[in-house]
Amino acid sequence: MRISDKNRVTHSTTECNGKLGAVGDALYVIGGKWKLRVIIALSEGNRRFNDLQRTVSGISARVLSNELKELELNGFVKRNVYTEPAVIIEYELTEYSDTLDPVLQSLINWGEMHRAKIKSDAKTAILLTDQAEIA
């Protein structure tokens, strides 16, 4: 079953004709905890399995394996097996994955901005704790 006729029923107004359907389609393939992180790791030059696992910290081998397969299925990643000097397996991003650049970039920008904002926010418990330590 593909995504196509999934959003065609029961919606009253603004649903199908637009944004909600589009983000639904997007999240369907790049949503979840790891997909974008793996893509970023690949874009930073990590191509071997264990490299990736080290770079995307916290991901288990099982999960990384699954993610790579899904990313391959969806056309973002290509798996290459070289045998020439020795057997080497490398993953690389496809050109199609480049279409995600605006998404990635805006997400990265926003994440940095948000982190900065959180840190400079004076209202959380952190400052209270600090003052308690001072006292």
Add this chain to the structure above:
Amino acid sequence: MRISDKNRVTHSTTECNGKLGAVGDALYVIGGKWKLRVIIALSEGNRRFNDLQRTVSGISARVLSNELKELELNGFVKRNVYTEPAVIIEYELTEYSDTLDPVLQSLINWGEMHRAKIKSDAKTAILLTDQAEIA
């Protein structure tokens, strides 16, 4: 616990100083199945609880309730209670949520593009089935 010192340990190279950390921070607050959809629904003018539930098709009252609370906690949504003509509860996006616009827009654009690509892809089983019907 806030996001701050979550990404400070065990990473070797490109992790902390950049993109992976940033998307991590971003996904931490806007990741998941519903957050962005609820924000979009709100941006389209749906402000009452049941409106939202109807617009974001598939979401249950319980989940919508939780999502709204989290969005409020993270500063994206404000909950207003009016009592003047009658008791009316409305949700509205904050200005901070506007900072998500680039993310939303790129995601929407990509989703539309991706859907179009999937539909025009000749290689899936769909066309085979169609041909079987023709034969």
Add this chain to the structure above:
DNA sequence: CAGTATCCACTAGGATACTG
């Protein structure tokens, strides 16, 4: 209308161990 309460099913994903 705007939720809350309960119960329950599913599954993403962590831990650990193992293999070619």
Add this chain to the structure above:
DNA sequence: CAGTATCCTAGTGGATACTG
């Protein structure tokens, strides 16, 4: 190195019913 196999738990979130 590049995974696979198993097992198992925590959390997401659907269904349904109920409340002020």
